[in-house]
Amino acid sequence: xDLNYSKEELAFRDEVRGWLKExxxxxxxxxxxxxxxxxxxxxxxxxxxxxxxxxxxxxWPKEWGxxxxxxxxxxxxxxxxxxxxxxxxxxxxxxxxxxxxxxFGTEEQKKKFLPPIYNGDVFWCQGYSxxxxxxxxxSLKTKAVREGDHYIVNxxxxxxxxxxxxxxxxxxxxxDSGVAKRQDGISFLxxxxxxxxxxxxxxxxxxxxxxxxxxxxDNVKVPVENLVFExxxxxxxxxxxxxxxRLNTGRVGASKRELANLKAFAAKQMNxxxxxxxxxxxxDKLSRVEVELMALEITNLRFLDTMRRTKQPPGADxxxxxxxxxxxxxxxxxxxxxxxxxxxxxxxxxxxxxxFDDYTAGLAPRYCNYRKTTIxxxxxxxxxxxxxxxxxxx
Amino acid sequence: MNFDQTEEQQLLGDSLRxxxxxxxxxxxxxxxxxxxxxWSEPVWATFAEMGLTSLPFATDLGGFGGGAVDMMGxxxxxxxxMVVEPYLPTVGLAGRLVERTGSEAQKKAMIPxxxxxxxxxxxxxxxxxxxxxxxxxxxxxxxAGTGWTLHGEKCVALGAAAASHLVVSARTAGKPANAAGIxxxxxxxxxxxxxxxxxxxxxxxxxxDVLLDGVKVGAGALLGDEGHGYDxxxxxxxxxxxxxxxxxxxxxKSANDATLEYLKTRKQFGVPIGTFQxxxxxxxxxxxxxxxxxxxxxxxxxxxxxxxxQSDRMRSISxxxxxxxxxxxxxxQEAVQLHGGMGMTEELKVSHxxxxxxxxxxxxxxxDHHLERFAALG
Numbered sequence: 001x002d003l004n005y006s007k008e009e010l011a012f013r014d015e016v017r018g019w020l021k022e023x024x025x026x027x028x029x030x031x032x033x034x035x036x037x038x039x040x041x042x043x044x045x046x047x048x049x050x051x052x053x054x055x056x057x058x059x060w061p062k063e064w065g066x067x068x069x070x071x072x073x074x075x076x077x078x079x080x081x082x083x084x085x086x087x088x089x090x091x092x093x094x095x096x097x098x099x100x101x102x103x104f105g106t107e108e109q110k111k112k113f114l115p116p117i118y119n120g121d122v123f124w125c126q127g128y129s130x131x132x133x134x135x136x137x138x139s140l141k142t143k144a145v146r147e148g149d150h151y152i153v154n155x156x157x158x159x160x161x162x163x164x165x166x167x168x169x170x171x172x173x174x175x176d177s178g179v180a181k182r183q184d185g186i187s188f189l190x191x192x193x194x195x196x197x198x199x200x201x202x203x204x205x206x207x208x209x210x211x212x213x214x215x216x217x218d219n220v221k222v223p224v225e226n227l228v229f230e231x232x233x234x235x236x237x238x239x240x241x242x243x244x245x246r247l248n249t250g251r252v253g254a255s256k257r258e259l260a261n262l263k264a265f266a267a268k269q270m271n272x273x274x275x276x277x278x279x280x281x282x283x284d285k286l287s288r289v290e291v292e293l294m295a296l297e298i299t300n301l302r303f304l305d306t307m308r309r310t311k312q313p314p315g316a317d318x319x320x321x322x323x324x325x326x327x328x329x330x331x332x333x334x335x336x337x338x339x340x341x342x343x344x345x346x347x348x349x350x351x352x353x354x355x356f357d358d359y360t361a362g363l364a365p366r367y368c369n370y371r372k373t374t375i376x377x378x379x380x381x382x383x384x385x386x387x388x389x390x391x392x393x394x
Numbered sequence: 395m396n397f398d399q400t401e402e403q404q405l406l407g408d409s410l411r412x413x414x415x416x417x418x419x420x421x422x423x424x425x426x427x428x429x430x431x432x433w434s435e436p437v438w439a440t441f442a443e444m445g446l447t448s449l450p451f452a453t454d455l456g457g458f459g460g461g462a463v464d465m466m467g468x469x470x471x472x473x474x475x476m477v478v479e480p481y482l483p484t485v486g487l488a489g490r491l492v493e494r495t496g497s498e499a500q501k502k503a504m505i506p507x508x509x510x511x512x513x514x515x516x517x518x519x520x521x522x523x524x525x526x527x528x529x530x531x532x533x534x535x536x537x538a539g540t541g542w543t544l545h546g547e548k549c550v551a552l553g554a555a556a557a558s559h560l561v562v563s564a565r566t567a568g569k570p571a572n573a574a575g576i577x578x579x580x581x582x583x584x585x586x587x588x589x590x591x592x593x594x595x596x597x598x599x600x601x602x603d604v605l606l607d608g609v610k611v612g613a614g615a616l617l618g619d620e621g622h623g624y625d626x627x628x629x630x631x632x633x634x635x636x637x638x639x640x641x642x643x644x645x646x647k648s649a650n651d652a653t654l655e656y657l658k659t660r661k662q663f664g665v666p667i668g669t670f671q672x673x674x675x676x677x678x679x680x681x682x683x684x685x686x687x688x689x690x691x692x693x694x695x696x697x698x699x700x701x702x703x704q705s706d707r708m709r710s711i712s713x714x715x716x717x718x719x720x721x722x723x724x725x726x727q728e729a730v731q732l733h734g735g736m737g738m739t740e741e742l743k744v745s746h747x748x749x750x751x752x753x754x755x756x757x758x759x760x761x762d763h764h765l766e767r768f769a770a771l772g
Binding site: 002004005072283284288295296301302305323324384387392393394 | 395396397398399463466654657658668669671674675677678679681682685686687688689690692693695696697699700701702710713716717720762765768769
């Protein structure tokens, strides 16, 4: 065991760093640095730049375009993207739908869907939660009834992140409501968002931002070839996907960037004639978050290393990455808001224009926005339930 | 960067764990703690036979030539069984100082005996006013002929009574808090003027306050260069802290295992108390704290063996100790709480693990001390 980087790893890091410096468009970098809302074209533009370079899907197998990186290289890449302040890669296609299709999909489904995901030609979103099915996902009611070569879908999804940008949605739907075990009647469907009968309604969050939506399905016709795996086996697919989702919620690279920004800001922000960073009360809080992040970084690598050795998808204890990663993200946004003191008060909708300092004005809305992280993708309480049951056997 | 464990590393931890499971159960340990010396010579002899006392020492001295990473499994097993024999004080701390600062003659005189299990060493360093400041040394060494005379008082020297020799820090120049001017001396425990006040620690180990009342030592007692002992002290304390981090992981694992077992078997209101969500979530937080600590123990050991710079080493090891000190408090407190009244009693191992974890959190610097050092390094 050696947690220092080798010469080859450092050379790889420098190559990535140099390339990002050359290829990250300045306008995108500025938007990310100022915590501005990124539009569909912003997100896809960056996706396509990486796809052209062959770096957009580090975890994919080579046959579908993956770069063949080992876990350390993948980790270094994520970290460098974090430092450079690149737009995020939208996970719904790349790290959620794609691994599912690679594992459960038919050859036709793989050929049809994987290349457009890779190239950034198609924007995906996720249709899991429903108004009555939050943490209790298996209670979902959106119905799909088989009629000849089609399913007819009726119902409603909620919290559909970036659904207003999406071309396609992968959905959990109920194909059988007569089964004894609720999980058995669920299927995994891929649905074209342009299909008649689909309506997207925005839900504006307390920071003023539009990222989540409600999606309504009114007699939506979906061809049966868009069923992934077997009818009634959607829960198996969903669980497989959730493991990957949780593996990505740690967001170590992005948190490292936030931490670096916060430190730089707190070193300049004066407090009673001294930099805020030297205030022991502030600094100790910041250091504890940094230490927790260092630990998470290594824990994350240990998970990837275990997956590499066992060739198994992530186990239930991957939930801890979600718990710790989101707690850290929230602490950082809270400390950043605290760091600007009274200047946190002026409110500026993320899309509006104002005379306020861009950096300070974005912090309080961001603090508000990040309260979502311990709620989404299975609330942190649900994650604890999962570890208690699956890992600890309680 | 890699997390691979060599076969040898795995074997070392596994064989010690097997030995401890067989010959060092909770009852056996209790007897050792209650004995006059508070440690067991036969157990120590077995450690030597297994090669544990040779691990970090150079091969030309008869050692295994290993580092902190090689010792992780061993330290974890020691933590799990809460071994009270002075392994860390001898092998991880005082032995390290002798090997790092001693002349060929000094090393040859001490290290092979340590490896063979014939002798033990202890580091007499902490002083009453020092808290965790390693430079706070008021004990004085005055030139006397070709040798020195030592005056001062040391406290909480772990394993001192079991040791044949003490490594003593003393000031040959400068003021009490200066890093410069500190020298290291190898002092026979039986030397005239060395007075030990031995006691049991809260966590059932043995330590002593050491009075140095005009102790005369020869020229051959000085370890390293006069006045330049500080860097070696800091390095040895970092090395020992890295080992302690792995020991903490073992002790926390023991507390977690016992608590989980208790949640599954203890019934109230007609059901195992582990079915209550309020308790499940607390158990999960203990589990997560342990895994985060394990990650930091990996970092500490790796950086003790080879860091990109001195400040990289210090900063990483401080980060590990902060995280692990916090985890020690959480895990120990929750383990007792979830055991209810029984967790308070001497009868259950968990109350002993509580005490060990409580002391580990403060050994070689508590979280506040390491937060200060961590922040100062950027």
